[in-house]
Amino acid sequence: MKKYIKVDEWKIIEEGFDPKNHLVSESLFSLGNGHMGQRANFEETYSGESLQGSYMAGVYYPDKTRVGWWKIGYPEYFAKVINSTNWIGLRLLFDGEELDLARVHVKDFTRILNMKEGYLERNFIALFSGGREVEVNAIRFLSIARPEIGVISYSIKPLNFSGNLKIILYLDGDVRNQDANYDEKFWVENHRTIDTAEAILTMRTKKLDFYLTSAMRCKIIQGNQPLSLSPLLHSKEKYLAYEFNLPMIQGERTSIEKYVANVTSRDYPVDSLENVGRLRVQEAFGIGYSSLLEEQREAWAKKWQDSDIVIEGDSEAQQGIRFNIFQLHQTYTGDDPRLNIGPKGFTGEKYGGSTYWDTEAYCLPFYLSTADSHIARNLLLYRYNHLEKAKENARKLGFKKGALYPMVTMNGEECHNEWEITFEEIHRNGAIAYAIYNYVHYTGDNAYLPQYGLEVLIEISRFWEERIQYTEHKGYVILGVTGPNEYENNVNNNWYTNRIAAWTLQYTLETLEFVRKEYPERYEEMMEKTKLREEETEKWKEMIEKMYYPVDENRGIFLQQDGFLDKELKTVDQLDPKERPINQHWSWDRILRSCYIKQADVLQGLFFLGDQYDLETKRRNFDFYEPMTVHESSLSPCVHSILASELGYKEKAYELYLRTARLDLENYNHDTEDGLHITSMAGTWMSVVMGFGGLRVRNGRLVLNPYTPDHWKGFSFKILFRGSRLKVTVTKEKVLLRNETETPADLLIFGNEYTIGAQGELEIALQQRTKAEI
Amino acid sequence: MKKYIKVDEWKIIEEGFDPKNHLVSESLFSLGNGHMGQRANFEETYSGESLQGSYMAGVYYPDKTRVGWWKIGYPEYFAKVINSTNWIGLRLLFDGEELDLARVHVKDFTRILNMKEGYLERNFIALFSGGREVEVNAIRFLSIARPEIGVISYSIKPLNFSGNLKIILYLDGDVRNQDANYDEKFWVENHRTIDTAEAILTMRTKKLDFYLTSAMRCKIIQGNQPLSLSPLLHSKEKYLAYEFNLPMIQGERTSIEKYVANVTSRDYPVDSLENVGRLRVQEAFGIGYSSLLEEQREAWAKKWQDSDIVIEGDSEAQQGIRFNIFQLHQTYTGDDPRLNIGPKGFTGEKYGGSTYWDTEAYCLPFYLSTADSHIARNLLLYRYNHLEKAKENARKLGFKKGALYPMVTMNGEECHNEWEITFEEIHRNGAIAYAIYNYVHYTGDNAYLPQYGLEVLIEISRFWEERIQYTEHKGYVILGVTGPNEYENNVNNNWYTNRIAAWTLQYTLETLEFVRKEYPERYEEMMEKTKLREEETEKWKEMIEKMYYPVDENRGIFLQQDGFLDKELKTVDQLDPKERPINQHWSWDRILRSCYIKQADVLQGLFFLGDQYDLETKRRNFDFYEPMTVHESSLSPCVHSILASELGYKEKAYELYLRTARLDLENYNHDTEDGLHITSMAGTWMSVVMGFGGLRVRNGRLVLNPYTPDHWKGFSFKILFRGSRLKVTVTKEKVLLRNETETPADLLIFGNEYTIGAQGELEIALQQRTKAEI
Secondary structure (H helix, E strand, O other): OOOOEEOOOOEEEEEOOOHHHHHHHHHHOOEEOOOEEEOOOOOOOOOOOOOOOEEEEEEEEEEEOOOOOOOOOOOOEEEEEEEOOEOOOEEEEEOOEEOOOOOOEEEEEEEEEEOOOOEEEEEEEEEOHHHOEEEEEEEEEEOOOOOOEEEEEEEEEEOOOOEEEEEEEEEEOOOOOOOOOOOOOOEEEEEEEEOOOOEEEEEEEOOOOOEEEEEEEEEEEEOOEEOOOOOEEEEEOOEEEEEEEEEEOOOOOEEEEEEEEEEEOOOOOHHHHHHHHHHHHHHHHHHOHHHHHHHHHHHHHHHHHHHOOEEEOOHHHHHHHHHHHHHHHHHOOOOOOOOOOOOOOOOOOHHHHOEOOHHHHHHHHHHHHHOOHHHHHHHHHHHHHOHHHHHHHHHHOOOOOOOOOOOOEOOOOEOOOOHHHHOOOOOHHHHHHHHHHHHHHHHOOOOHHHHHHHHHHHHHHHHHHHHOEEEOOOEEEOOOEOOOOOOOOOEOOOHHHHHHHHHHHHHHHHHHHHHHHHOHHHHHHHHHHHOOOHHHHHHHHHHHHHEOOOEEOOOOEEOOOOOHHHOOOOOHHHOOHHHOOHHHOOOHHHHHHOOOEOOOOHHHHHHHOHHHOOHHHHHHHHHHHHHHEOOOOOOHHHHHHHHHHHHOOHHHHHHHHHHHHOOOOOOOOOOHHHOOOHHHHHHHHHHHHHHHOOOEEEOOEEEEOOOOOOOOOEEEEEEEEOOEEEEEEEEOOEEEEEEOOOOOEEEEEOOEEEEEOOOOEEEEEOOOOOHHHO | OOOOEEOOOOEEEEEOOOHHHHHHHHHHOOEEOOOEEEOOOOOOOOOOOOOOOEEEEEEEEEEEOOOOOOOOOOOOEEEEEEEOOEOOOEEEEEOOEEOOOOOOEEEEEEEEEEOOOOEEEEEEEEEOHHHOEEEEEEEEEEOOOOOOEEEEEEEEEEOOOOEEEEEEEEEEOOOOOOOOOOOOOOEEEEEEEEOOOOEEEEEEEOOOOOEEEEEEEEEEEEOOEEOOOOOEEEEEOOEEEEEEEEEEOOOOOEEEEEEEEEEEOOOOOHHHHHHHHHHHHHHHHHHOHHHHHHHHHHHHHHHHHHHOEEEEOOHHHHHHHHHHHHHHHHHOOOOOOOOOOOOOOOOOOHHHHOEOOHHHHHHHHHHHHHOOHHHHHHHHHHHHHOHHHHHHHHHHOOOOOOOOOOOOEOOOOEOOOOHHHHOOOOOHHHHHHHHHHHHHHHHOOOOHHHHHHHHHHHHHHHHHHHHOEEEOOOEEEOOOEOOOOOOOOOEOOOHHHHHHHHHHHHHHHHHHHHHHHHOHHHHHHHHHHHOOOHHHHHHHHHHHHHEOOOEEOOOOEEOOOOOHHHOOOOOHHHOOHHHOOHHHOOOHHHHHHOOOEOOOOHHHHHHHOHHHOOHHHHHHHHHHHHHHEOOOOOOHHHHHHHHHHHHOOHHHHHHHHHHHHOOOOOOOOOOHHHOOOHHHHHHHHHHHHHHHOOOEEEOOEEEEOOOOOOOOOEEEEEEEEOOEEEEEEEEOOEEEEEEOOOOOEEEEEOOEEEEEOOOOEEEEEOOOOOHHHO
16 A cells, blocks of 8 residues: 555645545544544445444443354453444435445545544545536534534535535434444344434444434535525434435535534433433534534643644654544543543454553553543553452452453453463553552552552452462463463463562552551451451562573573573564565464564563663663564554663664554554554654653652654653643753643653752753663 | 163163253264264154254365454365255154154153164154054164165054044255354255155255255055055255155054165266166165165174174173274275265264364274275375375465375365464374374285375475474474373474474385385386475484483473473362363363373373383373373373273273273263264274284284283174284183184284184183283
8 A cells, every 4th residue: 555644743634535545544534532433434425445433432242252162261252342323424416416435536635634623624526427516525523522522514515517405414323343243233223203403313232231322413504504494304213314405506505514412321321311412412503513613622722732742853753643642532531430442442343442451551651641640540440440350250260369350351351262362361460550550650649559559459469379380490480371472372481471470469568568557547448358368478478589580591681481592583684574464474383483573572571660670681682582573563663662762772763663653644554444553552652752752750750861863853742740741842952841830840860850840941951871860 | 961871782772762862862873874974863853952964975065264363374164064955854743743752742762773783763652632642663774785875664553543644754955054153054955856756856055066966765655565645745945845644543554664865966977966866766765675774784794794892791891892883884984085084973063074183093093903904095095185285284384395284174175273273283294194104004005105105204294394493402393382182282392293293204214215125116206296305304314313302301201392390290180070071161271281181192102103112111101191181082091091001000991991982872071962972982992902902013913912801701803904804802811813814814912923824713821911022
């Protein structure tokens, strides 16, 4: 596929219509507002290839598991965020001829995602038979201010003819998921009602009884005057529509405004849904398109104010990072602790919109630094609220105690069904513990520990205790796991897993001690609730002490797993480029016995626990593993880029940054049509702020060690930290810090301590980082 | 489930009808004749639970793969022997009331599988409303002499009433497989024709275009007189039937004879199928039921003459071994080299009737010793004919040369789709090489090597060459495999795999040398064809020499794989009986990291290559591994039993023999309803003949080391060996050998040499075996 997205610092632009790009564009130009998401499907009929996608956050379906060979412990279903009522749809017939971009000729086509203001726009001229031309302009957005509201303004102008126009505006609940395991439709109709003012369609999922009510109102405007037309009403199973028939005059614009409220039983009692939907759409309709769009601009301006990254001298990089930040904001707003961040957000069906360890390992830092801390806290509470399910999950796998969080989940139950992942990629439990540490460490919200964190830590530690085995000649070992590098399965003593397990035990012991001292009453409550015994904590101490870690003494590196050195050690540049990505060319056994690494594994540990390892250790491991890493997970380059920055490998850091920043815009992995790589977008943010910016938190203090990549003139980013908002601007020569709040901020920059007072500024010349500063 | 099969030395008997046993009985009482198989479904309507199964050997369907997560290299389909036209079906209505054993009361029910004569019989009295009683006797068989013919004789007698009888005899092609991946029906109708003499239904598979023509004739007899009734003809899509309406008189028997010929496009041109079917059924009809049954008796007498095992003093064991031998003969006759032996034969749908390494590893010895050598040869030719497919299979997995035979196949293409099996259980390639050795070694048919064997050996060796890797500190290693013990996956240096790989290289080199010397012309041809280069054979020599084998020097044992000693070593008796079989109670990761072994692995190698290891080595390994073995493969106990016999562990040998001999009759694995464990039945035969009988072949000579298990008075078996047939009778005191042929036989018994002349006899006192004799 050719690169076809135009470079612009605030917009994603497609010029000219090529159906071959359409599936990718449907992903790239997706809209979302945390409550719902919508792929960039055309509003009008399109008979070409398309992946229809309207998604409601948290409305999912337990799709019956499909598996070749069942294994004990596999889940019964895979929870999927599902394609819901098509609320954007309309049909336009010009003298009976339907507008369908797969059938008419199209010219002057542009599709623009306005990231600054949060809307999607299309402009084109459609050429009908007999040379009749119609100019179309379509704008839509999902309101940030009113998350249940979607608005479309669709205007047409016949350029060289007059005639009859038929407009049909519909709600269509007869939709399906392309990835349904057994071609099942997930929705049945619950109720529908239509009058000349409002059409209200309520659908219900076949299982779990989620209800979605879509309430539609519309307005037709000609020559700036709303017409008072009496539409024909269409009502059939799962479908409601208004039909308007009107004359159109050459050169005169007809505008259609469609307002839809999508409300669900997640938020309201079922029997009130119709009323709430009616109310919401009436409000929106009353406010009107222009004012709603103005609200939208303001809401996005606020988001950008807290989280924008500005890159000087590299428009592509600028566009890339803004696209990432934009999509992250569209996916998750943090207002609802029942929600989380799916790997594809609401931009496609793949991975079902469920939660992975991506959230804790890659997304949390973005929200910590760019949003109010209650948002990151809600991400943590999501797991806290699933603790009982995580215990059940451990029981299902035969563990007598402790909690094993699922690999993939919607409601806390495991959804994935590959034994090497579901049962063996248990390091995820460590990431969930680490996120607690990360959150508390960043925010200083120590009270989270007694209230929620400790209980989760105890149950995770109990899992480790039971899962870790003792062998005479090695000490405590962990057999049969898959590490973060999923290109090795069922290995023994994956260094990262052993390390994060021991770290969790250690952090749990520290937290126990902290809570015992600082919150003695709560401590007693927790001891009562968890029945934690001293034998358990004693055992944890022994396990920490005698944990076995595979190492290569000669190279001075940690070994990814016991058998790693039996492999033929080759570097990525020895691969035939025609065979890359290897996961699309090699059979699984070949991948498994090769040394090639999908994503950071040992290096993930050195990143998470960066303050425990010196720079030379990091360098030796990076130098050993990075050349074998194929980065075939979108989550891989960011961690490597951050470490490369830390090690002073500036070119490498920049190269890896580029792979992540424009991953979808360039469709590097040839899979953007499935949806966007939302969780890896947070990794891109990390590459800039933690990589080039060198952001860390040490002992409750911000640490910065910024530098400007050679390809840039400079860059700036903002971070929220314990009440202060800092704007950090980095040029080739200096770093400029501006405290935009009244709260003073203490920092360590290039190893020196500074305090920036309320609304204060600070300018420091760039310095090389030294070992001691890391 | 209670034990419900009555003990009888020649029959399998079920007394009393219990629907709960019916699915198991449908498997146990299955009929087959190599060309077709038929589960013991009732002829008459049965509305209770049933697994309908009529199978035609070699007629299969490529059922689209079902898999949760696709991996490169997975096959597109799983080839399944499919449920075909129901040709046994009939309906009986007594005064309008249908005979259906799920609805009427049943008394005096017996179901008998007559193994001596090869037919299935049922007798019962059905009680209809108003106390009306009908006595039923039904016999059916699949002709050994005429493999396309199935015959049913079904007779009824109203005991206490007269009335009207409606008989409907049908062919029904509207059948499905219960295990179809997507509930698809595999057959469409091709053509049907019916007149008062014959009904002929031709079905075609939706894919691959297999045609099955079923031609039916029938006869109704009352009072020993065939009636000349003009039946009503029924014809609808996929269905043909004759309907007879006749009076029945109290106490008078009505007999129905149904003759069906099932002919397929595997054997005849499509356009001749109807004619062939008509001809075959006319022949059979002309010969008549009684004479056909007499043919059947004779054919089975011949089979038993060559292969019977007689056990004195243990009727259960006698019944068990005969059941196994009977089912093996029903499954595979060896006349068609396109066919092979499915793990369930034609007794169920599970495993699809495809070919596994079971054939080479477990079934070959039975056919070598009990049937003409062309039959074993046909089993080998099956693989020879698939050589090109095996090369393709290796290419699909990225190998540049060599052949990898599939794990599961129908036509030479791989069908299985679990990466840890499909891609990693590569030891199967070794079993296919070993079978060549085994066959040539047993039969002395050295000419097989230049003609067929060598080429297969070269291509398998080439595969090993590419698959084996070199590492500095260990030498040649094989990473990422699954051994015969499938309870370990993706391990490094599975001893059995390394050993069988090196053995294959060695045997290939020896065979090359043999062919070069003995068949120089053919050698040149093969060199030309295979382009074998000296670098390759040199490399093989180096690999044999420097192959790495994991061992535990302290225990003096071979290690199942590199990491085996990291496991917690426990014995089976430490398992909670409630958790057995572990594969029905434990999640896969738990199984994998446990030490528990599914089936012989290291011990499989010590069995295959028994002449290369001394008794003490075998003992140490047996003593180490057997206590950890859960025998959750039906193929496991036999190898252990044979080794136990060799080691003098008589009680153990007997205990393990019992597990295999009556596996299905006792339904030990709770899965007999899925079908019988056909391939493991050959293992049972091995337990007796190679275990208790101590049969081996060394340097072209038969070796026997028999003993009688304590629980038996004695036993006898027959073996064909290079033209002679020996009957070996073992008592508590002595072994009696009788040469039933004109060909003298050389033997080594208890280490002493003997020759038994034409029709000669030999009697020897039993002796303890000594080390030197093994």
